[in-house]
Amino acid sequence: MLPGVQVGQPVAHRLAYLWRAPAWGRPLLVERSSWDRCRRGLSIEGNDVVEFFEATLNWPSWLAWTAVALIQCFLLINLVAGGALFFIWLERKVAGRIQDRLGPTRVGGKFGWLQTLADGIKLLAKEDIVPKEADPFLFRMAPYVSFTASFCGWLALPFADNWVGQRLNVAVFFIVAIVGLEVFGVILAGYASGSKWSLFGAMREAAQVVSYEVPLGLCIVVPVMIAGSMDLVTIGNKQAGYFTNWFIFHDPAAFVVFWVYFTCAVASVNRAPFDLAEAESELVAGFHTEYSGLRWSFFFMAEYGSMLLVSALAAILFFGGWHGPFPIISQGLVPALAAMTGASVDSPVLVYLANLAGCANLIFKAVIGVTVMMWVRWTLPRLRIDQVLTTCLKYCVPLAALCFLAEVWFQLYPHTNPMPLNRLQWGAPRASIEVREGWLPLSPVSPDDVQEAQLTHSQEHRG
Amino acid sequence: MIGAVIDWSAFLFYLFAAVACGFALAVVLSNHIVHMAFYLTLALGATAGLFLLTGSQFVGAMQFMIYVGGTLVLLVFGVMLTAQHRFVSIRTRAGEWITAAVLGGALLMLLGYVAWAVPDWHAAPPAHVPPEQVESTSRLGLALTGVRMDGGSGYALPFVIVSVHLLVVLIGAGYLARARVRVSDAAARKEMP
Amino acid sequence: MTPWLGPITVSHYLTVGAVLFVAGVVCMAVKRNALGVLMGVELVLNGANVNFVAFGSPLLRSTSLGIDGQLLALFVIVLAAAEAAVALAIALNFYNNFATIDVDRADELKG
Known part of the structure; x- marks a missing residue:
């Protein structure tokens, strides 16, 4: 697990390897023009589409940068909005089947697949009401705050190798x-509605989300520790090869911590059985009691967007991200195509095809996660607020902390890892990944190195 | 050429700076505690954007997580402690406003002068910065464990001190804010059937 | 070089930091609501953080503080969180005793 670490090295060196970091190998593969882009702060990697333009x-x-930004925003917005359309339909179907009925069947011919669109048109036609007791400014802002927060998370989520906003x-x-x-939007909505139901819902949600951030943060540290990076692209690429390389099968701690993560993720996006903020049997509809029409639907787009986001995050952190269970695409199809057409394996078209398949793979995994959330919602009864907080503080936090410590142990002493799948190393990650990520050099970076890098850069410019 | 004029990093800087400064002023001028918390969140979020623009990605994300999350709790407290008269605000007298504006303006002028007084601080920034100098997350993590790659001193001891400090604060805040059963409450509870 | 058309430098960030700092100081001075005072403190710390990060950024200055600037900013953020927790506990206690969070009413120790 820790290449390069020998027994008897000083503690500091082992520590340095434990927190191995991706930054140092980068300049080898960063393209020429991204040296200049580095000055822009936000974009360390070069952007292929910008290069094209x-x-x-x-x-x-x-x-070029503006066009790329607009394209990416367009794609992401459509993913979130289209995802909401699909998931609301799916939720009705799943709920119907679980309750032994059919769900929507009529709108749009078969399966009622246009049901959500019909709902959307109905919502658009509804009157937009602001109650008299409400704080008008915050009441109007709250849905946008909620949706913006849900949408912003997508900016940093990769869909395939280097396909990331x-x-x-x-x-x-x-x-x-x-x-x-x-x-934040939910609390503002609850407060600004001027209704007791809304305020109760918002307060419950605040208590719940603030407490569930703690175990959630502890859970994500485990896969981060296995990958040695917080960069999602790196984390995903570390799980290339067969499904035995997925982090959930890496060691017992990672296996346990996934379930904790999933519980906390369900709680942090306010899905049943943790949906106390909108407990309809007690609070009418909780924080969105007073909302109608399009503003109301913004809350729902935010909710479904967040569900898909945490599911996609789980897919990347634990289930190989854009890598399938068997490396059919990257080790079977792409080399075969390359042999047939005589192109190199790294040719842009083949890389694009592989990434497209990976993107579909990731979205498929995320949809499965969302479906499981729906299954849970229509199966389990809602918890009471004290049960919600007990689940968090008495079960999730200690479990996550324990897994964290166990993961530290397995990182320091990998030979004690009892997970048999981990030893197989089928279809081990491609060598290029190691090159791309790089390892932390144990010698300090001297000014000479920097000068040399700049020299190489200027030579490239001239050539 | 218009391309020379539109520099997106500069544009984003001015955008974030305007949002941060504007909403910081809104925090000062508003009298409604929940509005203030909302404005404060926007100001802090824009500051996180500024951090990202300087290449300090970890600090930016940390700002989102802790500062903005901390303001959330502020907001909740604002709602809780003013809930019984929802739109009552505790107002400041006009004389205090004038004094504060004069002193604040003077301080701002002083600080603004200092910010532009040193020529080295507004000299042209370096043209090419290698990415490994900008990406600091791994170096930050190592420095917090006491390992420095660039020869500076590590921060293991401050890190430990801060952790102990946080623990003390956690316990202390819990102790200060714990629900005390008042005598009257206890008596009332005893009388309940 | 004019500040508007030239590249963004440390001075620009310092100006933003100065505005945040002054807004925070004024907020602390004029607000009578204890939570408003706390928000002023947050703004002040944030203004200081902008300065630390700007001085620590290699993008803005070749002789930057390096990661020391960012580390200081990290410590400030963490300590600000701790400070907010204690201040909120005090505010809650104060509210329990006085049924208000107007800081001008906290004058029991006045002779």
Whole structure:
């Protein structure tokens, strides 16, 4: 597990390997123009689409960046909105089947697949009401705050190798921090509605989300520790190969911590059985009691967006991300195609095809996660608020902390890892991943190295 | 060329700076505690954006997680402690406003002067910065465990002190804010059937 | 070089930090609501953080503080969280005793 570490090395060196980090190998593979982009702070990696606009179409740099930003926003918004359309339909079907009925069947011919669209049109036509007791400014802002928070998390989520809105070095941390902000809109909505039901719902939600952030944060540390990086692209690529390389099968601690993560994720996106904020049997509809029409639907888009987000995060952290259970695409199809057409394995078209398959793979896994959340919702009764907090503080936090410690143990003493699948190492990750990620050098970076890098860079420019 | 004018990093800086400063002023000028908390969140979020623009990704994410999350709790307290008269605000007298505006303006002018007084601080930034100098997360983590790659001193001891400090604060805050059963409450409870 | 058209430098960040700092100081001075005072403290700390991060960024200055600036900012954020927890506990206690959070009413020790 820890290449390069020998017995008898000083503690500091072992520590350095334990917290091995992705940053140092990068300049080897970063393209020429991203050296300049580095100055922009946000974009460390080069962006292929920007390259295309700049080099092929001869667009000025600012136009290329704007176009790419707009395209990415368009795709992500459509993913969230289209996802909400699909999931609301799916939820009705799942709920129907679980309750032994059919769910929607009529709208749009078979399966009632246009039901959500019909609902959407109905919502658009509804009157937009602001109650007299409400705080009008905050009442109007709250749905947007909720939706924005849910949407922002998608910016850092990769869909395939390097298919990501903004590749962040701290992507996992960023997404978890952003998901927690969704509750802000809910609290504002609850307060601004001027209704006791809403206020009760919002207060419950605040208590719940603030407490569940703690175990959630502890849970994500475990896969981060296995991968040695908080970069989701790196974490996903570490699980290439057969499904035995997925982090959930890495060791017992990771296996246990996934279930804790899933529980906490369900709680942090306010799904049943943790949906106390909108407990309809006690609070009418909780924080969105006073909302109608499009504002109301914004809350639901935020909820389904967050569900898909935490499921996709679980897929990347524990289930191999964009890598399938068997490396059919990357080790079977792509080399075969390459042999047939005579192209290299790294040719842009083949890489694009492999990434497209990976993207479909990731979304499929995320949809499965969302479906399980629905299954749980229509199966389990709602918990009381004290039971919710007990689940968090007495079970999830200690369990997550224990898994964290166990993971530290398995990282320091990998030979004690009892998980048999981990020893197989079928279809081990491609060598290029190791190169791309790089390892932390144990010698300090001297100014000479930097100078040399800059020299190479200027030579590249001239050539 | 318009391309020379539109520099997105500068544009984003001005956007985030305007949001941060504008909502910080809104916090000062507003009298409604929940509105203030909302504005404060926006100001802190824009500051996190500024941190990301300087390449300090970890600090930016940390700002989102802790600061903005901490304001959330502030918001909840604001609602709880003012819940019985929802739109009553505790107002400041006009004289205090004038004094504060004069002193604040003077302080702002002083700080603004200092910010632009040192030529080195607004010299042109370096043209090329290698990515490994910008990406600091791993180095931050190592420095917190006491290992420094660039020859500086590690931060293991401050880190431990801060952790102990946090533990003390956790216990202390719990102790201060614990629900005490008042005498009248206890008596009332005893009388209940 | 004009501040508006030139590249973004440390001075720009310092200006933002100064505005946040002054807003925080004024907020602490004028608010009578204890939570408003607390928000002022958060703004002040945040203004200081902007300065630390700006001085620590290699993108803005070749002779930057390096990661020391970011580390200081991290410590400030953590300590601000701790400070907010204690201050909120005090505010809650105060509210329990006085049924208000107007800091001007906390004058029991006045002679």
